[in-house]
Amino acid sequence: MTTGARFDLVVRDALVATGNAVSTVDLGIRDGCIQAIAERLEDTAQMVDARGRLVLPGGVDAHCHMDQPVYGAVCADDFRSGTLSAACGGNTTIVPFAMAGPSDPLAATVAAYRLRAQGQAMIDYAIHPTIQAASAQTLDQDLPGLIRAGYASLKIFTTYEGFRLGDGEILDILQVAARHGALVMVHAENDAIIAMLTRDLVERGRHAPRFHAEARPVLAEREAIHRIASFAEATGAEVLIVHVSSREGLEEVTRAQRRGVRIHAETCPQYLLFTEEDLDREGLEGAKFMCSPPMRTTADQDALWDGMAQGSLAVYSSDHSPYRFAGPDGKLRHGSGARFDQIANGLPGLELRLPLLFSEGYLQGRISLAQFIAVSSTNAAELHGLAPRKGSIVIGGDADLVIWDQDREITVTHALLHDGVDYTPYEGMRIRGWPVTTISRGEVIVDDGRILGMPGRGRFVPSKARPLP
Known part of the structure; x- marks a missing residue:
């Protein structure tokens, strides 16, 4: 998605970890990649408010x-x-x-x-x-x-x-x-x-x-x-x-x-x-x-x-x-x-x-x-040869991001899940902290239980060889 705005999407007020330190920033996304990380970013076609929640790599x-x-x-x-x-x-x-x-x-x-x-x-x-x-x-x-x-x-x-x-x-x-x-x-x-x-x-x-x-x-x-x-x-x-x-x-x-x-x-x-x-x-x-x-x-x-x-x-x-x-x-x-x-x-x-x-x-x-x-x-x-495109929040990397609600508590049930299996071994387990929003290459594909992404949008990512040091 390319628009007349500077960014296709800005994730506002994201708590992003650098090492064990966490800072509040905006993440600017264009053409599926992270283009800017700054205290405040404007001029965007779409805004996702992280509300001071942790935003981690997908x-x-x-x-x-x-x-x-x-x-x-x-x-x-x-x-x-x-x-x-x-x-x-x-x-x-x-x-x-x-x-x-x-x-x-x-x-x-x-x-x-x-x-x-x-x-x-x-x-x-x-x-x-x-x-x-x-x-x-x-x-x-x-x-x-x-x-x-x-x-x-x-x-x-x-x-x-x-x-x-x-x-x-x-x-x-x-x-x-x-x-x-x-x-x-x-x-x-x-x-x-x-x-x-x-x-x-x-x-x-x-x-x-x-x-x-x-x-x-x-x-x-x-x-x-x-x-x-x-x-x-x-x-x-x-x-x-x-x-x-x-x-x-x-x-x-x-x-x-x-x-x-x-x-x-x-x-x-x-x-x-x-x-x-x-x-x-x-x-x-x-x-x-x-x-x-x-x-x-x-x-x-x-x-x-x-x-x-x-x-x-x-x-x-x-x-x-x-x-x-x-x-x-x-x-x-x-x-x-x-x-x-x-x-x-x-x-x-x-x-x-x-x-x-x-x-x-x-x-x-x-x-x-x-x-x-x-x-x-x-x-x-x-x-597995997918970095730096995948696995980190970095300028130039794919905008694969997950917003976490650290306070949400979930009791695991089979009905909660989306796989094709008829059971979960984790049935009844209590979990605190939940990924509420999933963003893949700058597109919100899951948001608070709503499925927004479409089958077939996923792309093959080549695994790069790692030569001997």
Whole structure:
């Protein structure tokens, strides 16, 4: 939108954080970008009065799933419902995954996934290619070409049938990533340990959801993180260990960082707010809390909060995995007698990601406002090659802004949310602080519960390569 006025939009009396200091300013926006930050700005086509509320960068959720089938379960969110839910929760950029099967051509899979986003997404998006087979075509042609084309953040797995890669394949991929400046996200759990323990538990008739935690112990995570850190050290690649769940897992990351390895850690709200005891609920209710790695203990929660405050945990993502609880394509597609190893892993949480951290992290004093902004937006934008366009309030950056009401209190209910899932694991939780207005590239798309943005307005944002230092 271009008008005769100096600005298309001014956000008036915004409390904007610089470090841990907060100042009241006006934000002037033109052509979707922030053009001025000053005490008072006039000559605008539209005014949004922030009324002295916090105005923070729009959230960047660089780990979420939508519009993808996995093992017979199907995501309840496509790009239309998923990005609507994201926007209502104060997110302005997402980065989901193009899942290529072992025999699928990687470049074609990514292109088809991007086409599904076009015309559907309400907010901006990048895409992570997921590599499930390190073929010569992938290593020599598809992956280098995709990195050059703006897909410079990819994901690999060390576990799950059909997804896991062998050590040699991982090293080959890390070498290509290091050569071309891509970030490699890793789901790090030792598959052989998990398979052995799962087999033993099933043979002994231990089928309930609570045994999921026993089948995927901390040592499986710890070993895999240590191995990936060693591989990154050997190849010079930059890696991000996703959904770190435990103190021991985070310690492996920090030890490698002290050696100079280019390794980072991410965690998710479920690891900060739930424990393995939530798996032990009546009947199959524990299935609503099943994700991998599983939730751990309160001591692990404390370690993760401390890591976030100290900076060793760089990114906070939702890992939104929107499987319905009931139905033929949901968590319980194998029926009421499903074993824990037959239940789809993953929790919904895209819309609540920011409010949960704001309430339980910032307002509870566990992290500072600057740390909230860093782990929920800025760091993800930088690591995934989206900065400075995304993740910060800076001159020239996209005008992705969220106005927060610090005093609003919300009791979470499934009916409150906008995703396609039939439950929320956060049902009944009390949250203080809520994103009341979401602005994407200078356009107000959510305002006090009113949906103003249209599906299809979201744009693809290229992920820029990060060359070796």
